[in-house]
Amino acid sequence: MSTSPDPRQRDAREERNMMASLKAAAPYLLMVLPGIVWGGNAIVARAVVGELPPVGLAFWRWLIAALIVLPFAWPHLRRDIGPMLKSWPIVLLLAGMGIAFFNAALYIAAATTGAINIIMLQTSAPVLIVLATYLIFGDRISARQAVGIALSLVGAVVLVAHGDINVLANLAFNNGDIWMLVACIVYAVYTALLRLRPRVHWLSFLFTIFLMGSMLLLPFYIAESAYVMPVPLSLHALLAVGYVALFASAIGYGSYNRAVELLGANTAGLSIYLVPVFGTIFAILLLGEHPELYQLAGTLLIAGGIALAARRAA
Numbered sequence: 001m002s003t004s005p006d007p008r009q010r011d012a013r014e015e016r017n018m019m020a021s022l023k024a025a026a027p028y029l030l031m032v033l034p035g036i037v038w039g040g041n042a043i044v045a046r047a048v049v050g051e052l053p054p055v056g057l058a059f060w061r062w063l064i065a066a067l068i069v070l071p072f073a074w075p076h077l078r079r080d081i082g083p084m085l086k087s088w089p090i091v092l093l094l095a096g097m098g099i100a101f102f103n104a105a106l107y108i109a110a111a112t113t114g115a116i117n118i119i120m121l122q123t124s125a126p127v128l129i130v131l132a133t134y135l136i137f138g139d140r141i142s143a144r145q146a147v148g149i150a151l152s153l154v155g156a157v158v159l160v161a162h163g164d165i166n167v168l169a170n171l172a173f174n175n176g177d178i179w180m181l182v183a184c185i186v187y188a189v190y191t192a193l194l195r196l197r198p199r200v201h202w203l204s205f206l207f208t209i210f211l212m213g214s215m216l217l218l219p220f221y222i223a224e225s226a227y228v229m230p231v232p233l234s235l236h237a238l239l240a241v242g243y244v245a246l247f248a249s250a251i252g253y254g255s256y257n258r259a260v261e262l263l264g265a266n267t268a269g270l271s272i273y274l275v276p277v278f279g280t281i282f283a284i285l286l287l288g289e290h291p292e293l294y295q296l297a298g299t300l301l302i303a304g305g306i307a308l309a310a311r312r313a314a
Contacts, residue, residue: 027262033255035274038122041106041248043282048240054107056231059214059221060241062099065249066210073203080200084208087198091208094197098190098253099213104220105183113176114289117159121180122275123302124156128188129269136192139266144308152305155298156181163294191265194257202258210249273303 048057084091109118127149133139141149162174197205231237259268 027259027268030255030259030262031268031271032274034252034259034271036278037247037252038272039275039278040282041244041252043286044240044243044248047286048237049111051234052231052237052240053224053229054111055104055217055220055224056229057107057241057244058100058104059217060231061103061244061249062210062214062217064241064245065253066207066214068246068250069203069207069210069254073201073207076201076204077207080198080204083198083200084204090193090196091198091205092212094190094193095209095212096216097186097193099209100216102183102187102190103213104217105179105186109176109180109183111176113174113180117174117177117295118180121156121159121177121184123273123299124152124159124181125184125188125191125272126269127152127302127305128185129191130266132188132192133265136189137195148305148308150305151308152302155301155303155305156184158294158298158301163292163297188269191260191269194260194265202254202261206254206257210253 106118130139130141130145131149134141159177162177225231231241256268256271259271262268
């Protein structure tokens with residue numbers, strides 16, 4: 001004699017399956033958030049050129065972001081402070097590279113190059129991450145991945161040179177593009193080195209590198225305020241700092257670092273390719289910029305390289 005399945009058991013099983021699917025998809029959903037909020041970051045940086053000094057913007061961005069994260073990190077900090085103190089060299093290095101230098105360099109680049117250029121150059125970061133993990137940790141890559149890396153780097157050069165072979169011949173790069181390319185290289189190394197961070201709660205680590213990054217920027221911020229220009233107390237400036245602190249920093253870095261932890265640097269790093277998708281839309285809608293042919297060519301080369309590098313063997 002057969003019995004019909006208990007509806008409560010069936011519902012519980014379906015709920016467990018749904019929760020398992022959501023849990024498996026969560027790391028990939030985390031990859032989408034940085035592309036959205038970081039695309040807007042370059043637009044904000046470009047919009048406040050001449051009004052907000054680059055180091056000042058970076059300093060207040062990270063200090064406020066640390067304060068935003070602090071209430072969520074506080075329950076874990078007492079337990080995690082010891083392991084982080086023991087691992088202070090790598091924590092300091094990560095804060096210096098991924099927090100202090102990268103963002104200050106991005107804002108310096110924004111003063112002399114276009115928002116679309118900044119965003120397009122960021123698409124070289126995923127393949128640079130693959131290269132960094134190989135050079136630092138010996139992570140093996142296939143011939144197909146090597147071709148993908150080379151193709152994407154060619155695309156990055158096309159963007160830096162503005163599609164002009166004479167720029168390469170004369171080494172007359174735009175200073176902003178050079179700053180941005182160096183920033184991407186540094187960020188790739190930062191992403192690769194995240195695997196060495198202390199095994200503490202990710203919110204504790206996030207708060208610590210945010211705070212340390214802002215402190216590393218403090219002496220440069222003081223000098224910039226004294227000899228270049230201070231950060232103005234205007235509504236426009238406050239809105240810009242608020243956006244990059246909450247969205248580009250707390251949400252963007254939080255989701256990106258967590259995705260790196262869950263998926264690995266090479267996979268999570270590919271999320272940066274979403275930056276030009278949203279960033280170009282923002283630049284056209286908000287700044288009135290128009291994409292150029294060389295930007296399209298460089299992006300296609302980078303996209304093809306990333307597709308080759310990320311594609312799994314059948």
